[in-house]
Amino acid sequence: MxxxxxxxxxxxxxxxxxxxxxxxxxxxxxxxxxxxxxxxxxxxxxxxxxxxxxxxxxxxxxxxxxxxxxxxxxxxxxxxxxxxxxxxxxxxxxxxxxxxxxxxxxxxxxxxxxxxxxxxxxxxxxxxxxxxxxxxxxxxxxxxxxxxxxxxxxxxxxxxxxxxxxxxxxxxxxxxxxxxxxxxxxxxxxxxxxxxxxxxxxxxxxxxxxxxxxxxxxxxxxxxxxxxxxxxxxxxxxxxxxxxxxxxxxxxxxxxxxxxxxxxxxxxxxxxxxxxxxxxxxxxxxxxxxxxxxxxxxxxxxxxxxxLPDPPKAADPSAPLYLDETAIHMPSVALACAARETLHMGDVVERMLRQAMTALMSNDRKLVAEVSRMDNIVDRLDEAIKLYVTKVTRESLDDRDGQRAMEIIAFAINLEHIGDIIDKNLMELASKKIKHKYEFSKEGATELAMFHQRIIENLKLAFSVFINEDVRIARSLIAEKTQLRVAELGYAESHLARLRDARPESIETSSLHLDVLRDLKRIHSHICSVAYPALEAAGELHPNRLKDSDVGTGQDTASDLLPLPPRSS
Structure with missing residues (x-):
């Protein structure tokens, strides 16, 4: 009961x-x-x-x-x-x-x-x-x-x-x-x-x-x-x-x-x-x-x-670190601050580029999301730098400071474009690869990693050119652009050879593989853009960088540069 x-x-x-x-x-x-x-x-x-x-x-x-x-x-x-x-x-x-x-x-x-x-x-x-x-x-x-x-x-x-x-x-x-x-x-x-x-x-x-x-x-x-x-x-x-x-x-x-x-x-x-x-x-x-x-x-x-007090607020990763508003009326100092902030932005882009390849190879969803969040940081830093430099240009600038202001804005824009390519293109490819559980062939993964590493090294060279305006490094960066184009064609041919051999991994990742190569090459083009202002200022460029024989190809070559002066012994 x-x-x-x-x-x-x-x-x-x-x-x-x-x-x-x-x-x-x-x-x-x-x-x-x-x-x-x-x-x-x-x-x-x-x-x-x-x-x-x-x-x-x-x-x-x-x-x-x-x-x-x-x-x-x-x-x-x-x-x-x-x-x-x-x-x-x-x-x-x-x-x-x-x-x-x-x-x-x-x-x-x-x-x-x-x-x-x-x-x-x-x-x-x-x-x-x-x-x-x-x-x-x-x-x-x-x-x-x-x-x-x-x-x-x-x-x-x-x-x-x-x-x-x-x-x-x-x-x-x-x-x-x-x-x-x-x-x-x-x-x-x-x-x-x-x-x-x-x-x-x-x-x-x-x-x-x-x-x-x-x-x-x-x-x-x-x-x-x-x-x-x-x-x-x-x-x-x-x-x-x-x-x-x-x-x-x-x-x-x-x-x-x-x-x-x-x-x-x-x-x-x-x-x-x-x-x-x-x-x-x-x-x-x-x-x-x-x-x-x-x-x-x-x-x-x-x-x-x-x-239950509020915890100390964490530093906003998108907040500029070096844009000193009190230096606005001293253009040379303010431009140095802007250049330093642009390098800070470049550090974020470099981390994005490194983690992008890790996400592609390891199928890490969390890393894909983290790279996308970092692109938001890059976007906000780009806006802050452009706004700051615009304020500086309202002051009376000499020709050199005016040129430097344009170089800073141009490099910041190129870094922002690199971030967009990583976020909108490479991470989209990574998400597709994760969703379908694709895997690159061993040779293909090695080729992509080598290609990616060369771009990382050239990004560091670009930072050096941006700060020091070293003409010799700028020339090597442009020369590397031609060599990288040759490497891209070689890796594409190797991939096509694996397709002819009917390698299963190569067949299912064919479009991914070629798209990654293309996007990395686009990133490298933005990296190399920092070399042209330094070469132009040094008189190292032809007035028209395209040779007559190259009209219509849309490609820059190392021969567009004037000959190097002889080394001093």
Missing amino acids: GSIVLLDLMGGVALLLWGLHMVRSGIMRAFGSELRQVLGRALRNRFLALLAGIGVTALLQSSTATGLLMTSFAARGLIDLVPALAVMLGANIGTTLIVQALSFDISAVAPVLFLVGLLAFNFGGRRLARDLGRVAIGLGLMLLSLHILLDTLAPAENAPGVRALLATITGAPVLCVLIAAALTWAAHSSAAVVLLVMSLAYSQFVSPVAALALVLGANLGSAINPLLEGGSSANPASRRLPIGNLINRAAGVAFVLPFIQPIADLFARLDPNGARMAADFHMAFNVVLALAFVFLLDGLASLLTRL
Whole structure:
């Protein structure tokens, strides 16, 4: 007999929880964005926030849902802590409203709610009608579950084992608080636990003192889930609100628990019905708690901020390091700052280029995402450098400083283009390779790695040319451009030879292989662009860099340069 009663009891509680879930999900789907807007507008002061918390939670039927929503707002810095704590005080009152409504005998309404909900859900042409139908069905399930709980407990009066078990469990008020808090944490719903307590109190399975102690435990347990699920250890701001709410609840429970016997006697005289007594105490506790703490929230917020201070802000990787605004009126110094910042940007591009090949070869998705984030850094640094140099050019510059300003902007633009090629092209190829689980042949991977390494080495040469304007290094960089073109053709021919041999890896990665070679060559063209201003300033370029025999090829050659002066012995 006892095991059957407990099984029916658990089934009734499960149905009650499912009904609450349907009400909550239906309301969120129908009015979720509007509820967020209401909360956002009401956060101007604590009293409006208190009322907003009551209204939103009365609709959602879950202070946990409201707590998680407010915690996400707090974590993003969208709200101040005082109005957020006020919302939670209101949310605790909001959960009592459905309990008050269900404390009356309205089980006869359940069939009507089922019928209306089913018609709206199945035949409602609009999404809103379907969502409200879900809400109606959920309310009907809650009423039905309460009816099942009462019908289950009624015959259990003749089961001494069940009554003895409940009497043992609820024999001490402190134990009642802990049991109800644990049940509320597990069920994610204080309303469900309070409704269960009401059923037990109505059937006189628990004493009035035990019933009120269980209600206190349900209130305490409702503050645990937002703390465990909403707070992030990496963001102290996200933990202040749930901890503050837990402090409010714990302080209220600690204050009321020693006086639980006289309070139970008072409520029993006001209404001998056990279910109504539990519901009335649940509401009275939360209303008094809100009125007591709403004026103390400033001190609590200050305490929480001291206990959980904001961590020191990490340096923004996209923030310029060397662009000194105070040097704007000293063009030579300012241009040196801009050149140094451009090298900083070049360091980021070099890391991108190195990691791009690692991502291609190792099929590392996280590395692909990291390279894409680094491209955003490059874009912001490029904008900052161009804006800074533009400010410098508003000053009176001599010809040399004016030329240097243009060189800095040109090199920054080329570095930004390299970042775009890496992000938009090479990383797209890497994602495709990862998605299809392609693998380069051993020879193909070696060729790509060698080609990539030569480009890395030439990027370092480009940095040297940019800073020192060394003509000899600039000439070697342009000569390397021709040699790299020859290497690209050789690697492409080797790849085609493997295709003729019907190598499976080469067949499935053919387009990837050739596209990587093409994109690396495009990157190298942008790298070599830094050499031309230095060569032109030294008079090392023909007026037209294209020879007559090369017109139409679109390719620069090393012979476009004037002969080198003889070395001094």
